[in-house]
Amino acid sequence: MSSDDEANDIYYDDDDYGDDFDGQAGSAEDESMSEPDAEGYDVLSPSIDDLPQKKPYDVTYKVRTVQEIMDMQNREVQKIHALLDIPTSTAAILLRHHVWNSEKLQEAYFTDPEQTLLDAGLSPPSSPSPVKRTRSQHTVPFECPICCMDFTKEQVEDLTLTMGCGHRFCRTCWTEYISGKIRDEGESARIQCMGEACKRIVRPELVDELVPGELSKKYHNLLNAAYVADSPSLRWCPHPGCEHVIECHQVPPRMLNQLVPTVKCDCGRFLCFGCGYAGNHRPVLCKIVKMWEKKCADDSETANWLQANTKECTKCQSTIEKNGGCNHMTCKKCKWEFCWVCMGPWSEHGTSWYQCNRFDEKSGIDARDTQAKSRASLERYLHYFTRYANHDQSAKLDAVFYTTTENRMKAMQTQGLSWIETVFMRNAVDTIIAARITLKYSYAMAFYLVRNNDTEIFESNQTDLEMAVENLSHQLETNPEPDILMKMKQDITNLSAYVKKRSDILLDDVLTGYFEGRWKFTVTV
Amino acid sequence: MSDARLRRVQKEIKDCAKDKTSQISIEMVDESPFHLIGAFPGPPDTPYEGGYYEVDIHIPDAYPFQPVKMKFITKVYHPNVSSASGAICLDILKDAWSPVLTLKSTLISLQSLLCDPVPNDPQDAEVAKHYLTDRASFTATAKHWAQAYAQAPASKQKPVPGKQASDAEMAGLAESNVQSFTDMGFERAKVISVLKKLNYRGNNVSNIHESTVLEELFK
Ligand SMILES: [Zn+2]
Ligand SMILES: [Zn+2]
Ligand SMILES: [Zn+2]
Ligand SMILES: [Zn+2]
Numbered sequence: 174m175s176s177d178d179e180a181n182d183i184y185y186d187d188d189d190y191g192d193d194f195d196g197q198a199g200s201a202e203d204e205s206m207s208e209p210d211a212e213g214y215d216v217l218s219p220s221i222d223d224l225p226q227k228k229p230y231d232v233t234y235k236v237r238t239v240q241e242i243m244d245m246q247n248r249e250v251q252k253i254h255a256l257l258d259i260p261t262s263t264a265a266i267l268l269r270h271h272v273w274n275s276e277k278l279q280e281a282y283f284t285d286p287e288q289t290l291l292d293a294g295l296s297p298p299s300s301p302s303p304v305k306r307t308r309s310q311h312t313v314p315f316e317c318p319i320c321c322m323d324f325t326k327e328q329v330e331d332l333t334l335t336m337g338c339g340h341r342f343c344r345t346c347w348t349e350y351i352s353g354k355i356r357d358e359g360e361s362a363r364i365q366c367m368g369e370a371c372k373r374i375v376r377p378e379l380v381d382e383l384v385p386g387e388l389s390k391k392y393h394n395l396l397n398a399a400y401v402a403d404s405p406s407l408r409w410c411p412h413p414g415c416e417h418v419i420e421c422h423q424v425p426p427r428m429l430n431q432l433v434p435t436v437k438c439d440c441g442r443f444l445c446f447g448c449g450y451a452g453n454h455r456p457v458l459c460k461i462v463k464m465w466e467k468k469c470a471d472d473s474e475t476a477n478w479l480q481a482n483t484k485e486c487t488k489c490q491s492t493i494e495k496n497g498g499c500n501h502m503t504c505k506k507c508k509w510e511f512c513w514v515c516m517g518p519w520s521e522h523g524t525s526w527y528q529c530n531r532f533d534e535k536s537g538i539d540a541r542d543t544q545a546k547s548r549a550s551l552e553r554y555l556h557y558f559t560r561y562a563n564h565d566q567s568a569k570l571d572a573v574f575y576t577t578t579e580n581r582m583k584a585m586q587t588q589g590l591s592w593i594e595t596v597f598m599r600n601a602v603d604t605i606i607a608a609r610i611t612l613k614y615s616y617a618m619a620f621y622l623v624r625n626n627d628t629e630i631f632e633s634n635q636t637d638l639e640m641a642v643e644n645l646s647h648q649l650e651t652n653p654e655p656d657i658l659m660k661m662k663q664d665i666t667n668l669s670a671y672v673k674k675r676s677d678i679l680l681d682d683v684l685t686g687y688f689e690g691r692w693k694f695t696v697t698v
Numbered sequence: 699m700s701d702a703r704l705r706r707v708q709k710e711i712k713d714c715a716k717d718k719t720s721q722i723s724i725e726m727v728d729e730s731p732f733h734l735i736g737a738f739p740g741p742p743d744t745p746y747e748g749g750y751y752e753v754d755i756h757i758p759d760a761y762p763f764q765p766v767k768m769k770f771i772t773k774v775y776h777p778n779v780s781s782a783s784g785a786i787c788l789d790i791l792k793d794a795w796s797p798v799l800t801l802k803s804t805l806i807s808l809q810s811l812l813c814d815p816v817p818n819d820p821q822d823a824e825v826a827k828h829y830l831t832d833r834a835s836f837t838a839t840a841k842h843w844a845q846a847y848a849q850a851p852a853s854k855q856k857p858v859p860g861k862q863a864s865d866a867e868m869a870g871l872a873e874s875n876v877q878s879f880t881d882m883g884f885e886r887a888k889v890i891s892v893l894k895k896l897n898y899r900g901n902n903v904s905n906i907h908e909s910t911v912l913e914e915l916f917k
Binding site: 318320321322340345346349353367368369370371 | 705762797799
């Protein structure tokens with residue numbers, strides 16, 4: 174019953190009742206952050222986390238390394254190995270077959286061990302060990318049915334192989350077959366015997382033995398990937414070059430209509446645990462951001478002109494190019510100040526009634542015929558799309574702006590500031606980019622919102638944040654005289670803090686609003 | 699591994715030539731043993747009886763670890779074969795392929811597919827609908843196709859008289875149904891294609907409103 178690598182490391186952990194991953198002795202201490210159990214899913218319950226102020230709409234999560242993911246699997250395997258008294262490699266295949274649901278596996282195994290093994294593509298316990306190590310006598314020569322090579326009876330033992338199901342093939346064919354499955358088809362846990370309709374699973378030990386280095390590595394990566402894909406509480410970081418996995422037990426799919434589970438990976442980038450989006454799409458829900466992006470992709474032809482990076486001054490018609498992210502434009506020629514987004518005079522934006530964020534629904538109501546209605550609906554879409562695309566574009570331009578900022582920080586250092594005293598500049602750019610991303614998605618949200626009193630609060634928060642961002646952005650683009658450097662530093666620091674505050678207010682309002690059921694959408698979420 | 703592929707295919711061709719009982723033939727198209735034509739007689743007691751069916755065979759580079767590529771050259775009226783391209787829907791040509799399967803065993807599987815269609819997993823949805831709604835009419839059409847395209851001698855086709863099949867019969871449609879629309883002035887070819895698409899056959903005719911047909915005809 175036991176193969177050669179099975180006689181070791183059997184242990185029982187008496188405390189290990191739950192399905193948490195912290196059963197392994199030693200590592201349990203520092204890891205036992207009391208993960209809420211998988212069935213709990215209670216977002217509002219106070220969670221024990223090391224982050225100081227956790228908002229009710231934030232989720233508790235851990236960033237795992239590939240090694241930790243492998244350890245998790247090993248712990249599960251060891252548990253089953255000990256409980257069912259079966260070899261670890263058998264336990265692993267059984268667990269994969271049961272999508273890592275160890276309760277279901279145990280139930281099935283206690284009911285009918287033989288059938289459970291067969292269903293998972295394993296030999297029944299009575300049959301000999303899968304990969305034979307003992308030399309047996311072969312009395313007849315053998316022709317491999319795949320490559321048609323002949324083997325003398327002396328060669329059969331060394332050069333051919335069967336997995337215990339009676340299907341024998343030469344080792345070269347096995348290697349070729351397994352390599353193709355891994356390399357070309359990305360298969361791992363479900364590679365079966367080459368025999369016709371034979372369901373016998375190729376064991377990892379055999380894969381490691383037959384396929385060399387890189388492919389065996391890929392095979393194990395694929396096994397890990399399948400484990401993560403099969404587990405609702407795990408998700409790969411989607412950012413290129415990152416191999417971390419996020420573990421979070423608070424986001425079952427049914428919660429995604431009231432939760433935007435943004436998490437930050439150890440690679441420093443944000444992602445959404447709910448939908449795998451490679452970024453922070455707060456405040457908008459996963460389903461809505463998906464709908465919106467699809468809509469934008471479908472309508473990109475109509476809306477392309479909006480993304481153009483040059484526009485004409487409404488006064489003197491000279492071409493103006495946008496370099497920074499600031500939407501407050503001044504024509505170099507005629508000094509006319511206007512808003513890049515709506516092309517209206519800036520004087521109406523800067524102070525009391527910044528109305529650039531709200532689409533005037535009246536024009537839709539006044540529409541007299543269906544044609545006008547469909548034009549109004551296109552205009553409505555374009556209204557939100559323009560603002561969405563503009564912040565997207567501005568956030569990208571601001572990223573370019575980093576370089577300029579670095580240079581200006583250097584210049585300031587020649588004007589008497591220490592490096593650390595100039596860091597406020599870079600922080601300000603960070604703040605602007607984050608706020609613009611929030612604004613960007615807030616327009617996707619606004620497009621699907623049903624108008625009511627709550628949306629007015631939402632829009633006024635949007636307006637305040639818009640204004641705060643534009644002020645800061647504008648301030649950053651002005652070159653100060655050396656003598657007011659310290660004043661400028663103070664201004665920018667204050668404006669940055671204000672942008673952060675406005676951003677928090679908007680997010681807080683929307684995200685708590687989901688729990689309170691305050692938002693009504695024109696689509697079902 | 700290409701040595702093994704060549705050795706294997708050559709052996710398969712040789713073995714098939716030696717075997718006189720199976721009636722399966724595999725021939726080379728040109729000098730390459732990786733592009734072949736397989737052929738077999740239509741199975742007895744089916745509408746394909748008496749016909750001779752040719753199959754285009756491509757041996758992929760990773761053969762036999764990847765399934766062989768096959769499609770009918772001879773036109774076949776069958777739910778799992780495209781009536782236009784000859785493409786075949788059969789599990790062993792896809793996921794259920796095993797490297798131990800051979801060209802001969804695969805051609806035998808095609809032959810038995812002609813005996814037992816799998817209409818729930820169709821390649822040609824129109825033909826599958828025909829098969830499911832009006833078996834007698836389907837069988838008649840399949841026989842017409844066997845005569846017209848697979849050289850099935852009319853004498854072997856017991857119920858169908860030895861006359862040239864009409865275009866309506868080739869599409870499995872009743873001449874009266876086709877005429878009721880051509881009489882309205884629609885082009886015959888268009889009427890046949892629309893009625894085929896709508897599966898305007900047998901009991902199904904009463905389920906399809908005339909306006910639905912007209913709507914399609916005006917498209
Ligand atoms: Zn071989
Ligand atoms: Zn087997
Ligand atoms: Zn990452
Ligand atoms: Zn999401």
